[in-house]
Amino acid sequence: MAVRSISESQSKSKAVKLTFVYLSLIVGMVIVILPFLWMVSTSLKTPAAVFKIPTVWIPNPIVWENYPNAMTVLPFVRYIMNTAQITLLAVIGATFSGSLAAFAFARLRWRGRNFMFVLVLATLMLPFQVIMIPQFILFRSLQWLDTYLPLVVPAFFGGSAFNIFLLRQYFMTISRELDDAAIIDGCTRFGVYWRIILPLSKAALMTVVIFIVQNRWQSFLVPLIYLFDQKKYTLALGLRLFQDQYTTDWELMMAAATVSMLPVLLVFYFGQRYFIQGVVFTGVKG
Amino acid sequence: MAAIQENVASATARKQKRQWYQLNGEERLAWVLVLPWIIGFLAFQLGPMLASLALSLTEWRMFTPAEFIGLANYAEMISGDPLVLQAFKVTTIYSVTSVPLRIALGVLVALLLNASIRGLAFIRTVYYLPATVSGVAVAMVWLLILNGDFGMLNRALGLIGIEGPYWLTDTRTVLASFVLMSLWSVGAGIIIYLAGLQGVPNELYEAADVDGAGDWVKFWRITLPMISPVLFFQFVIGMIDALQEFAGPFIMTQGGPGNASLFVMLYLFRQGFEFFQMGYASALAWVLFVYIMVLTLLIIRSSAVWVYYEGEVKGS
Numbered sequence: 001m002a003v004r005s006i007s008e009s010q011s012k013s014k015a016v017k018l019t020f021v022y023l024s025l026i027v028g029m030v031i032v033i034l035p036f037l038w039m040v041s042t043s044l045k046t047p048a049a050v051f052k053i054p055t056v057w058i059p060n061p062i063v064w065e066n067y068p069n070a071m072t073v074l075p076f077v078r079y080i081m082n083t084a085q086i087t088l089l090a091v092i093g094a095t096f097s098g099s100l101a102a103f104a105f106a107r108l109r110w111r112g113r114n115f116m117f118v119l120v121l122a123t124l125m126l127p128f129q130v131i132m133i134p135q136f137i138l139f140r141s142l143q144w145l146d147t148y149l150p151l152v153v154p155a156f157f158g159g160s161a162f163n164i165f166l167l168r169q170y171f172m173t174i175s176r177e178l179d180d181a182a183i184i185d186g187c188t189r190f191g192v193y194w195r196i197i198l199p200l201s202k203a204a205l206m207t208v209v210i211f212i213v214q215n216r217w218q219s220f221l222v223p224l225i226y227l228f229d230q231k232k233y234t235l236a237l238g239l240r241l242f243q244d245q246y247t248t249d250w251e252l253m254m255a256a257a258t259v260s261m262l263p264v265l266l267v268f269y270f271g272q273r274y275f276i277q278g279v280v281f282t283g284v285k286g
Numbered sequence: 287m288a289a290i291q292e293n294v295a296s297a298t299a300r301k302q303k304r305q306w307y308q309l310n311g312e313e314r315l316a317w318v319l320v321l322p323w324i325i326g327f328l329a330f331q332l333g334p335m336l337a338s339l340a341l342s343l344t345e346w347r348m349f350t351p352a353e354f355i356g357l358a359n360y361a362e363m364i365s366g367d368p369l370v371l372q373a374f375k376v377t378t379i380y381s382v383t384s385v386p387l388r389i390a391l392g393v394l395v396a397l398l399l400n401a402s403i404r405g406l407a408f409i410r411t412v413y414y415l416p417a418t419v420s421g422v423a424v425a426m427v428w429l430l431i432l433n434g435d436f437g438m439l440n441r442a443l444g445l446i447g448i449e450g451p452y453w454l455t456d457t458r459t460v461l462a463s464f465v466l467m468s469l470w471s472v473g474a475g476i477i478i479y480l481a482g483l484q485g486v487p488n489e490l491y492e493a494a495d496v497d498g499a500g501d502w503v504k505f506w507r508i509t510l511p512m513i514s515p516v517l518f519f520q521f522v523i524g525m526i527d528a529l530q531e532f533a534g535p536f537i538m539t540q541g542g543p544g545n546a547s548l549f550v551m552l553y554l555f556r557q558g559f560e561f562f563q564m565g566y567a568s569a570l571a572w573v574l575f576v577y578i579m580v581l582t583l584l585i586i587r588s589s590a591v592w593v594y595y596e597g598e599v600k601g602s
Contacts, residue, residue: 017401018401018403021401025395029413032470035416035428035470038438039427053436097326100320101319101320104315104316104317104319105320110309110312110317113316120323125579125582127530127575129530129554129571129574130335130338130572130575132558133334133341133558133567134341136558136559138329138330154326157327158327189311214420218419219421220421220532221532236423240537253426254427257424265415272411279477
């Protein structure tokens with residue numbers, strides 16, 4: 001009898017605890033989501049409704065025209081195409097050159113490997129601001145200003161050390177016996193990379209691709225330094241221009257912000273499995 | 287086992303025969319594969335870094351020839367330009383507030399998520415969403431949220447009878463606004479801490495249960511020490527990131543009001559790309575770099591006291 005009442009009170013306190021956990025998590029989720037809802041809600045309002053107190057959450061009337069209006073006051077379609085082009089090139093360059101280097105670090109035996117790998121990791125600590133100005137001067141003397149080259153070319157030379165690190169860690173987890181078997185069957189070492197390691201690393205490659213897309217799509221400082229011609233602007237620069245010129249048109253600004261966030265949110269939503277793996281992989285093991 | 291020994295033996299034998307510049311096929315391939323990165327490193331990172339150090343000793347306005355002025359840029363920063371001190375003050379206050387708060391909040395949510403709840407994947411995704419977006423669009427949304435007259439924050443405060451300040455145009459609240467904004471995107475941290483929590487062996491908690499330890503004791507004596515390496519790593523990365531904050535203040539306040547949100551990166555950008563003081567801006571970049579390095583080293587030094595590594599032997 002006594003035993004039963006103890007376990008009963010225990011399970012009761014557990015239930016109380018669990019209720020508390022769920023409640024806190026739900027409150028937190030609401031707070032996290034509110035800015036997004038506020039953005040979308042504002043993007044569908046009339047100018048008067050934006051300022052209205054008490055707050056209007058579901059606009060009446062719903063002004064869908066804000067979206068086409070926001071997209072046409074500035075050439076946003078062009079900005080989106082520009083950004084997509086830069087992002088695509090950066091993805092190709094960084095995944096290809098990064099995975100090649102990662103393969104050498106994970107799979108090949110060579111003198112100097114450890115030293116070089118430490119060097120790669122050390123560049124992670126290198127803050128962008130120190131190289132920003134000399135890079136600008138370098139690209140200026142190459143006459144690359146106001147082109148996409150400064151944004152794209154570095155990606156083809158290894159890209160971020162972070163990607164190399166992530167891919168190398170992943171490649172290490174693939175059994176070496178596969179390599180040996182393939183080589184016995186007459187596969188070259190490069191063939192091992194191309195036919196075995198890459199196909200088996202789709203998850204890690206996806207993670208890297210998502211990271212790069214996210215990063216490039218929203219990058220602001222680098223395009224700000226290198227692009228001057230408004231026709232060449234990226235989405236981030238276009239948004240900035242928009243915000244400068246239409247400071248009080250909140251409904252249009254929020255429509256533009258919604259459109260610009262949508263691709264990133266979609267990429268995250270569909271790739272979240274890989275993404276979360278990647279975050280854990282690099283964040284815990286350090 | 288035997289195969290490994292054989293390998294090692296043959297490797298050492300090979301090593302004795304070959305000179306350092308003689309590469310076998312595998313080594314040659316390795317260098318070829320790493321070559322793009324090496325070129326990129328030399329051309330886009332190491333080279334510019336050294337150039338930046340040289341530049342910081344010059345006065346150069348882009349359109350006139352550079353002039354060597356020794357350490358004058360650095361002297362100017364210390365004695366002639368109060369904005370430098372202001373920028374470092376602002377950036378430091380922001381970083382030392384934002385980063386620990388982000389970690390505390392992240393761990394808190396991770397602990398809640400770790401309480402074997404249902405719908406974990408969904409809830410985790412929701413918390414992660416803000417971390418996926420960044421830059422200009424986010425700054426625009428927060429401009430609207432923090433607006434003094436009709437922003438979402440002041441509307442919410444109004445509901446409980448508080449009249450909120452003009453967040454971004456008040457010197458007293460502008461930095462707090464940026465800290466608040468940074469807390470919105472703790473999602474990446476949450477996922478990392480959650481993974482850390484899930485890695486704590488259950489036996490430890492079971493042993494503590496046998497000893498009759500409560501939740502609070504378990505948290506301080508088991509959970510926190512066990513995840514301290516993860517916290518440490520996130521602290522270092524977080525500080526390096528926070529000290530380089532740029533897009534938010536650039537778009538939302540332009541450093542104002544009265545330079546109350548003049549972050550170092552913002553001032554650096556202004557010197558370099560608005561005033562074209564390339565020499566001075568380079569010097570500023572180096573001071574920030576050294577500052578980040580010193581802070582990082584301090585954190586690493588202090589970690590001996592508060593970070594617990596499993597398998598490490600202390601004392602003796």
